Amino acid sequence: MTEEFNTQGAENVVAMPSLRDALRTAGAAIANQFAQWGKVTGVKAFGSGNINDTFLVTLDSSEEQHFVLQRINTQVFRQPQLIMQNMRTFTEHVRKRLQHTPLNRRWEVPRVLLTKDAQDHWRDADGSFWRAISFIEGSQSFDTMRDRTYAQEIGYALGMFHNLISDLPPEKLADTLQGFHITPLYLQHYEEVLAKTRARQSAEVNYCLQFVSDRQTFAHILENAKVEGILPLRLMHGDPKINNVMFDTVTQQAVSVIDLDTVKPGLVHYDIGDCLRSGCNPAGEETENWESIYFDTDLCQGILKGYLSVAKAFLTENDYAYIYDAIRLITFELGLRFFADYLAGNVYFKVKHPEHNLVRAIVQFKLTESIESQEMQIRNIIKDMK
């Protein structure tokens, strides 16, 4: 990227080393609040989340040797206590389901860990909201897809996740993030930002402006289907991108879906779309080389095969009819969210440099183009799997 892109503010530029160290030190003190079964021996930054700050805590314990400590971004999640409430309802439901009908393979659900005062979170002196979750021992996640076997496992994991909550009524969970995945609202926000911003003209910015402008009508497709009752409101994960699926390090099978902050009422299509947009992009969403971006239909077939092996039981004819649109829409939507945040001065997603969100937006738009150019192949894959 050239100099001329350095026009935007960068309030949310990812913590500089000194700030990161300070956060880690704070994290170590907070970790003690949750360390009920051992002494904290290490705290390190963990994962690649774009919103919350995440740390892996190590304990000198013969039981569980790790847990995950997170500082919730309360600019995004305005009512973090609702997240904890939902997590408790969710885990309790799934635990009972698994007790009643055990699976014939390893499957784990992250547990909420309590403080020594039996609270599900800790507020530090600055008012930051910290919480701890169990770490799925002997597991790891990947930012990009390894091969088709993994694709099938990722699909299975999302199917299992949906299956296990398919009998929990949507109204049992609170809305932790209003407007999440409601594409017309992201479009509205984008238009408001655009009206206030004078983005420096460049080929890349113009490409994004045109890209969004050409898809205004399409942006409503899932919300219209929801309003018309074609697609039912269900519970969803909200963020089932591939690095939120944990794999057993020995068997290489998927064993858990993590990051439960956005588990709430919505459409399973948002999840299917998000899983496929992240899983079928071999270069990954953080590449700077957008010329290399394409949607891999073999991986798409793999993910859907794994997903439908578990989800067939609760999907309707209408659900199938919207799968292609969901893949295209959620990919476009993420590009729109990144681009709007670039224009707004990087206030939502953490960034490593001021043009980061612009690059991310172009990656998602190139992926959307690749999806659009393979519409018939993708629709045929879906049809053949019913």
Ligand code: GN1
């Ligand atoms: C954010 O923070 P993280 O990485 O779990 C975002 C998702 C996006 C994702 C893109 C609450 O998730 O919606 O798909 O970045 N989460 C929120 O990587 O906005």
Ligand code: MG
């Ligand atoms: Mg997330």
